[in-house]
Amino acid sequence: MRIYLDNAATTSIDPTVLAEMVLVMQEHYGNPSSIHADGRKVRTLVEQARKKVASLLNVSPAEIFFTSGGTEADNMAIRRGVLDYGITHAISSPLEHHAVLHTLEKLQDDGHIKLSLLDVDDKGHIDVEQLEDLLKNNDRTFVSLMHANNEVGTLTDIALISEICRKYDAIFHSDTVQTMGHFVHDFSALNVAFATGAAHKFHGPKGVGFLYVNHQYKINPLIYGGAQERNMRGGTENVYGIVGLAKALELAYAHMDEHRKHIQGLKDYMRHELLQSIPGISINGEQDPDHSLYTVLNVSFPEMEMADMLLFNLDIAGISASGGSACSSGSNIGSHVLHAMGIDKNRPSVRFSFSRSNTKEEIDVVVSKLKELCLEKV
Numbered sequence: 001m002r003i004y005l006d007n008a009a010t011t012s013i014d015p016t017v018l019a020e021m022v023l024v025m026q027e028h029y030g031n032p033s034s035i036h037a038d039g040r041k042v043r044t045l046v047e048q049a050r051k052k053v054a055s056l057l058n059v060s061p062a063e064i065f066f067t068s069g070g071t072e073a074d075n076m077a078i079r080r081g082v083l084d085y086g087i088t089h090a091i092s093s094p095l096e097h098h099a100v101l102h103t104l105e106k107l108q109d110d111g112h113i114k115l116s117l118l119d120v121d122d123k124g125h126i127d128v129e130q131l132e133d134l135l136k137n138n139d140r141t142f143v144s145l146m147h148a149n150n151e152v153g154t155l156t157d158i159a160l161i162s163e164i165c166r167k168y169d170a171i172f173h174s175d176t177v178q179t180m181g182h183f184v185h186d187f188s189a190l191n192v193a194f195a196t197g198a199a200h201k202f203h204g205p206k207g208v209g210f211l212y213v214n215h216q217y218k219i220n221p222l223i224y225g226g227a228q229e230r231n232m233r234g235g236t237e238n239v240y241g242i243v244g245l246a247k248a249l250e251l252a253y254a255h256m257d258e259h260r261k262h263i264q265g266l267k268d269y270m271r272h273e274l275l276q277s278i279p280g281i282s283i284n285g286e287q288d289p290d291h292s293l294y295t296v297l298n299v300s301f302p303e304m305e306m307a308d309m310l311l312f313n314l315d316i317a318g319i320s321a322s323g324g325s326a327c328s329s330g331s332n333i334g335s336h337v338l339h340a341m342g343i344d345k346n347r348p349s350v351r352f353s354f355s356r357s358n359t360k361e362e363i364d365v366v367v368s369k370l371k372e373l374c375l376e377k378v
Contacts, residue, residue, distance in 0.1 A: 152285025
């Protein structure tokens with residue numbers, strides 16, 4: 001039996017979500033753009049899902065656009081937000097997901113913007129004073145800062161950031177992929193122009209996500225084609241994925257408090273056991289529960305021979321974890337997040353990420369195996 005501790009990369013699909021998706025696949029196969037009865041039934045499912053997501057986020061259904069996932073949603077927000085509003089300056093941080101960083105870097109390479117990256121400390125906190133100075137001394141700016149870092153879990157106060165952006169009339173985009181379904185979001189209460197979500201991060205299906213676009217902002221499509229998504233995204237909708245996303249988010253909100261308590265307990269227990277069992281380890285990122293994503297624990301282990309084999313050996317032992325963002329696996333260039341935070345690159349770092357399905361017994365097995373691997377290879 002394997003132990004899965006890579007839930008920040010993706011989660012297992014909830015059986016209730018899967019059952020609803022299968023029903024749609026089997027019985028509601030019409031094209032939602034068709035005007036006949038079969039098409040209208042499916043169009044109703046899409047709009048019901050949109051209303052459900054909007055209700056949970058306290059926004060209007062007209063502000064929710066379904067996409068193929070978080071990466072497309074981030075690209076749409078950034079590219080269209082910059083180009084459609086004639087923005088020439090953008091601010092982000094070196095800790096962002098590559099869906100954000102690479103998109104902004106491409107816009108800079110193409111001559112559309114000058115990109116400023118904020119300083120960060122060894123816990124993954126951005127320099128808020130620097131952000132305000134940059135906004136004060138530049139023309140209207142596009143700001144893109146994630147709610148929680150996907151590798152180390154440090155939370156950014158997006159309520160504070162949104163108020164600073166309001167003060168300087170900046171356009172604020174937040175990648176909320178890692179916190180969607182794990183924290184309550186009320187986008188109507190924030191000065192956020194764009195926010196993103198991906199279903200597979202909260203026990204929904206892969207290949208579907210959404211972009212929230214504040215009604216005060218009007219942007220053009222990223223993908224052209226038909227009139228789907230109110231002329232904002234061409235292509236036949238992934239209907240069963242959209243239905244699954246809405247159901248998964250509904251379930252996440254309904255059980256959020258109990259799941260958070262359980263998962264935070266696992267994270268705290270594993271951190272304590274590792275610190276007690278393995279000399280010389282350190283925990284990366286903010287650990288204050290009020291300022292940290294409770295699903296993520298990033299650990300640096302002591303220098304050891306064949307350090308690059310640690311993840312491999314865990315895998316052989318039936319334990320799934322990652323050395324950083326799974327979206328960059330196989331790149332062999334190390335973690336850009338840990339590098340920006342100044343973490344010693346000679347020490348192997350592993351991200352363990354938890355879900356409601358994990359147990360204390362599983363944590364005991366993992367800690368025991370890590371202790372064995374570290375003591376034999378130091």
